[in-house]
Amino acid sequence: xxxxxxxxxxxxxxxxxxxxxxxxxxxxxxxxxxxxxxxxxxxxxxxxxxxxxxxxxxxxxxxxxxxxxxxxxxxxxxxxxxxxxxxxxxxxxxxxxxxxxxxxxxxxxxxxxxxxxxxxxxxxxxxxxxxxxxxxxxxxxxxxxxxxxxxxxxxxxxxxxxxxxxxxxxxxxxxxxxxxxxxxxxxxxxxxxxxxxxxxxxxxxxxxxxxxxxxxxxxxxxxxxxxxxxxxxxxxxxxxxxxxxxxxxxxxxxxxxxxx
Amino acid sequence: xxxxxxxxxxxxxxxxxxxxxxxxxxxxxxxxxxxxxxxxxxxxxxxxxxxxxxxxxxxxxxxxxxxxxxxxxxxxxxxxxxxxxxxxxxxxxxxxxxxxxxxxxxxxxxxxxxxxxxxxxxxxxxxxxxxxxxxxxxxxxxxxxxxxxxxxxxxxxxxxxxxxxxxxxxxxxxxxxxxxxxxxxxxxxxxxxxxxxxxxxxxxxxxxxxxxxxxxxxxxxxxxxxxxxxxxxxxxxxxxxxxxxxxxxxxxxxxxxxxxxxxx
Amino acid sequence: xxxxxxxxxxxxxxxxxxxxxxxxxxxxxxxxxxxxxxxxxxxxxxxxxxxxxxxxxxxxxxxxxxxxxxxxxxxxxxxxxxxxxxxxxxxxxxxxxxxxxxxxxxxxxxxxxxxxxxxxxxxxxxxxxxxxxxxxxxxxxxxxxxxxxxxxx
Numbered sequence: 001x002x003x004x005x006x007x008x009x010x011x012x013x014x015x016x017x018x019x020x021x022x023x024x025x026x027x028x029x030x031x032x033x034x035x036x037x038x039x040x041x042x043x044x045x046x047x048x049x050x051x052x053x054x055x056x057x058x059x060x061x062x063x064x065x066x067x068x069x070x071x072x073x074x075x076x077x078x079x080x081x082x083x084x085x086x087x088x089x090x091x092x093x094x095x096x097x098x099x100x101x102x103x104x105x106x107x108x109x110x111x112x113x114x115x116x117x118x119x120x121x122x123x124x125x126x127x128x129x130x131x132x133x134x135x136x137x138x139x140x141x142x143x144x145x146x147x148x149x150x151x152x153x154x155x156x157x158x159x160x161x162x163x164x165x166x167x168x169x170x171x172x173x174x175x176x177x178x179x180x181x182x183x184x185x186x187x188x189x190x191x192x193x194x195x196x197x198x199x200x201x202x203x204x205x206x207x208x209x210x211x212x213x214x215x216x217x218x219x220x221x222x223x224x225x226x227x228x229x230x231x232x233x234x235x236x237x238x239x240x241x242x243x244x245x246x247x248x249x250x251x252x253x254x255x256x257x258x259x260x
Numbered sequence: 261x262x263x264x265x266x267x268x269x270x271x272x273x274x275x276x277x278x279x280x281x282x283x284x285x286x287x288x289x290x291x292x293x294x295x296x297x298x299x300x301x302x303x304x305x306x307x308x309x310x311x312x313x314x315x316x317x318x319x320x321x322x323x324x325x326x327x328x329x330x331x332x333x334x335x336x337x338x339x340x341x342x343x344x345x346x347x348x349x350x351x352x353x354x355x356x357x358x359x360x361x362x363x364x365x366x367x368x369x370x371x372x373x374x375x376x377x378x379x380x381x382x383x384x385x386x387x388x389x390x391x392x393x394x395x396x397x398x399x400x401x402x403x404x405x406x407x408x409x410x411x412x413x414x415x416x417x418x419x420x421x422x423x424x425x426x427x428x429x430x431x432x433x434x435x436x437x438x439x440x441x442x443x444x445x446x447x448x449x450x451x452x453x454x455x456x457x458x459x460x461x462x463x464x465x466x467x468x469x470x471x472x473x474x475x476x477x478x479x480x481x482x483x484x485x486x487x488x489x490x491x492x493x494x495x496x497x498x499x500x501x502x503x504x505x506x507x508x509x510x511x512x513x514x515x516x517x518x519x520x521x522x523x524x
Numbered sequence: 525x526x527x528x529x530x531x532x533x534x535x536x537x538x539x540x541x542x543x544x545x546x547x548x549x550x551x552x553x554x555x556x557x558x559x560x561x562x563x564x565x566x567x568x569x570x571x572x573x574x575x576x577x578x579x580x581x582x583x584x585x586x587x588x589x590x591x592x593x594x595x596x597x598x599x600x601x602x603x604x605x606x607x608x609x610x611x612x613x614x615x616x617x618x619x620x621x622x623x624x625x626x627x628x629x630x631x632x633x634x635x636x637x638x639x640x641x642x643x644x645x646x647x648x649x650x651x652x653x654x655x656x657x658x659x660x661x662x663x664x665x666x667x668x669x670x671x672x673x674x675x676x677x
Contacts, residue, residue, distance in 0.1 A: 048530050052537045082628060091552050122356075130353035133313055133346070134367045134415075135339040156541030163544035166552055189554025190581040190588055191633070198548045 022218040028137075029144040029217075042145035043152075050111035050146070051153030055160070057110055058103060062161035065102060066168025069093055073169075074177050086179050087188030090169030095197040096257065099162035101249050104208035107154050108241035112216035115146055116237040119220025120230040128221075143217050150213025151206070158205040162198075200256045207248060212241040266291040266423055266455040267312055272321035274307065281307055283479040285321070289423075289472070294449050294456040296470035296487075298463060300501065300510055303476045305459040306350075309425045312457070313347060314338045326422070343371055346416030346424040350431060352408035354400040360387070360411050361396045367418045386414040390444060406437035413444065423455040424448070430462040438462070442469055463502065467491075475501065477510070563590065563609040564649035568623040568636070572658035573604040575634040576625055582608045584638040589614040592636065608636065618643040624657035634659060 069090045077083045119142060122128050128138040166188075173179045192198065216237045223233035267289035274282040281304040289295045297305050310316040311323050314330045323330045325341060333341060354363050364383045368374060374382070387393040390410040400408055409429060416424055426445065430438050446469045449456045460466040467473065467487040475483040475490070475498060483490055483498050490498060500508030516522065573595055582590040590610035598605050610617075620641030625634055638653075647653070 044531065044534050047534050047537065052533045055537065085628065085633070095548070095552070125351050125356070126349040126353035127355055129310075129315060130347070130349055130355075130412075132315055133342055134370065135342040136370050137335070137339070153537075156538065156544075159541050159544040159548065163547045163552075166548075185551065186554075186588060188552055190591065191579070192553040193579055194549050194553040196579075198553050 018222075021222065022214065025139060025143065025218055025221060026147070026214055029139040029147060039140065039145055042141070043148045046145045046149030047153055050107075050115065050149050051156060054107060054110045054153070054157060057106055058157045058161050059164050061102065061106055062099075062164035063168040065098060066090060066094065066165030066170075067172045069098075069165070070169035070172030070177070074173055074179070083173075083177075083179050084183040084187055086169070086173045087184040087186075088191040090173070091166055091188045091192045092197060094162045094165040094169075095192060095201045097249070097253070099158050099165065100201050100204040100208060101245060103158040103161045103205065104154060104212055104245040105242055107150075107157060107209075108212045108216070108238055108245065111150065111153070112212050112237050112241050113234045115150070115213070115216040116220040116223070116234050117230055119143070119146070119217060120223045120225070120233055123221070123223065124225040124227070124230060139221075143221060146217055147213050150216070151209045154209035154212065155202055155205040158202065162201065196257075203256075204249065204252050207252060208245050211244045211248060215241045215244065264291045265289065266326060267457070268322075268324045269308075269311075270322040270324070272311065272318045272323060274304070274311065274316070274318050276304075276307070280479055282318075285476070285480055287474045287481050287484055289455060289457055289474075291455050292449075292453050293471040294445065294458060294469055295472040295474060296466045297457065297459045297474050297476065298461075298466065298501070299476035299482070301461070303479075305476060306427055308476070309347065309427055309457065309459060312425065313342065313345060343367075343419055344422045346419070346421040348409065348412050348416050348424065348426045348429055350428040352400070352405070352412040354408055354412055354415070356400055359397055359399045360392070360403070363400070363411060364415045364418055367415060371419060382418065383414075386418055387411070389417070389448070390414045391440075404437075406433050406441065409441065410444065413448075417448065417452070417454075420452070421454070423457065425457045425459075427459050428461065429458065430460055430465060438465060445469060477501070562612045564612060565593075566590075566608050566610055566617075566647055566649075566651055566653060568606050568608070568653040568656050569598070569601065570604045570606060570623075570625065570656050570658045572661065573606060573625060574659045574661050575627075576606065576636070576659060577634070580633060580635050582610065582636045582638060584614065584617070584640065589638070606636065616640075617647045619645045619647055619651075620655060621647060621653055622655035622657070623653045625659040627660070 070086065073086050073089045074083055077085055077089065119128075122138075122142060128142065131138045131141055170181075170184060174181045174184050219233040219237045219240070223229045265288040269285055269287045272282050272285040273280075274285075285308075297308060299305055307316065311318055312325060312330065314333065317331045325345070328341065330338070330341070354360075355366065358366065361380075361383055364386055365379050368379050368382060372379075384393055384396070387396060390413050392407060392410055392414065395403065395407065395411070400411070403411065413424075429441050429445065433441065442465055445456060445458065448454055458466055458470065467490070470487055473483065473485060473487055473490050474481055477497055483493060483495060485493075491502065493499070497509040499505075500510060506512050576592065576595060578592050578594060580592045581588045582592060590608050592606055593609050594607035596605050596607075597603075606623075617638060618641045620643040622639055622641065624637050624639075626637045627634055641655075
């Protein structure tokens with residue numbers, strides 16, 4: 001029993017110290033002095049790696065999720081004779097929930113794991129130590145550009161996901177199932193508010209971007225520099241980031257949409 | 261002796277997790293000479309290089325580089341000091357996304373305002389020194405392990421440091437590659453007046469070029485002096501290490517209860 | 525050359541994001557459609573607004589002409605006052621216009637339906653509509669129905 005309590009204590013301590021180290025790392029990476037020109041350039045490179053290269057999976061998933069929403073929504077709504085509300089249903093699900101959440105989950109799997117593996121590999125091959133010995137802070141040179149690239153890319157990907165999803169829903173609802181195009185879009189426009197829905201969805205997305213990218217770069221920077229360590233850290237990134245996104249989503253939803 | 265020491269290590273204690281690595285370590289690295297750091301595996305030879313480079317901090321004691329205590333430096337000051345040290349990592353640690361030219365040019369671009377033409381000149385000179393000027397446009401993955409290390413060496417000397425630390429430069433090299441690296445270490449030391457610090461397991465080869473040897477075992481310095489003195493030392497630990505005897509002061513068996521107790 | 529292509533694709537990526545934001549603002553949330561020619565405000569007094577929410581649409585003859593911007597309780601008359609913003613494009617509602625709270629489909633959203641009357645004078649900004657029909661509360665309806673059933677016996 002005593003051992004068990006001690007175990008709980010030990011794991012709590014290690015969790016807290018992990019969180020502390022992760023925070024310190026982020027602080028140093030973001031708030032150190034730096035040459036904006038060089039690091040801006042590196043950030044653009046990373047936006048390509050985490051943002052542009054994630055584009056195809058985001059567009060394809062967005063399209064299919066929008067189409068599924070259109071199909072499912074239609075069969076349910078026809079039961080109540082209110083299929084004109086299809087546009088509203090598709091758009092609200094996408095802007096408020098599915099857009100930010102699914103994009104963040106896909107991003108964690110596609111770009112987050114790649115970030116962890118890349119930084120981990122640089123650590124395992126002593127490139128990070130080498131940077132330090134050359135007198136360059138790897139936090140500023142390696143971690144910071146990747147962090148900013150993630151924070152910038154994910155909300156953009158989320159916007160693209162939602163837009164493509166709405167078009168997918170319209171494709172199924174209007175073109176295939178024959179919901180009136182006018183009432184589909186009019187209903188959507190009447191019920192979706194730019195600030196309450198689109199803007200709040202984007203705030204969610206920015207929060208997810210910070211958390212997912214932070215977890216990814218920290219796991220990469222802090223891993224045990226062996227092939228096993230990299231494999232484990234990559235898994236951890238996807239698991240922790242997904243859990244964090246889903247958990248945070250509940251709180252953000254409660255705060256943003258709870259009173260309605 | 262102290263006046264010409266580039267690195268002084270005084271009574272350093274260091275632990276990793278709960279395992280004691282050093283307990284009262286004392287050593288000096290003379291200026292302008294080749295110093296070899298040898299010792300059984302797992303005694304923390306690489307750790308010593310990291311302490312000197314300021315990547316790790318000792319728990320107690322003092323590490324001074326050119327009279328400056330490394331552990332008391334702020335981050336920015338530490339980075340300033342590191343410009344005066346080069347380090348060659350075991351794997352070479354070239355930046356995978358840059359080609360050979362950019363790898364060698366990297367420290368110059370970061371730390372100097374030289375124009376492109378001048379950087380090009382310096383890079384080609386450094387690559388010429390390691391015999392790889394022809395490989396300037398290749399990427400690291402197209403080079404053999406030995407060539408990667410030579411490029412890394414060119415990068416380490418790009419800023420004309422006062423000291424170079426070599427972490428296992430000869431590991432896993434065929435005899436020719438080993439010979440090339442050995443002569444490079446020696447040439448650079450003589451031509452540039454560098455203080456060189458070589459951590460290696462290839463004992464005979466390393467001793468053949470070293471002026472000064474530090475042997476680490478059992479958390480402290482077991483021997484410090486010239487290679488000739490080391491050969492004639494009658495310390496059983498030094499003799500076991502020199503001749504590679506399987507049993508001696510360093511036991512063949514990992515510490516365990518008596519076999520009879522374990523089997524009964 | 526390589527880095528030029530990279531810059532181009534990152535630029536295109538950011539522009540695509542901006543384009544999607546514009547699409548979401550204009551097409552999905554219809555941000556611009558209410559603000560074309562400005563709006564004016566009408567109010568209506570209902571005995572019961574159960575189920576009506578802000579941002580519910582206001583329609584006339586099935587066409588959306590505005591939306592509900594506020595619902596408040598008027599102590600003096602113990603009734604609910606609903607504020608609506610009506611697009612300037614639909615400025616011609618006569619003074620005897622009636623407003624009723626309707627439901628889209630059986631379980632759909634509540635919205636306000638305006639039906640214009642014959643009065644030559646039109647409603648202007650800030651006017652109040654008194655001729656209203658309140659929300660149908662399903663429970664009350666069922667209650668009445670049951671009451672009728674039992675009294676018929």
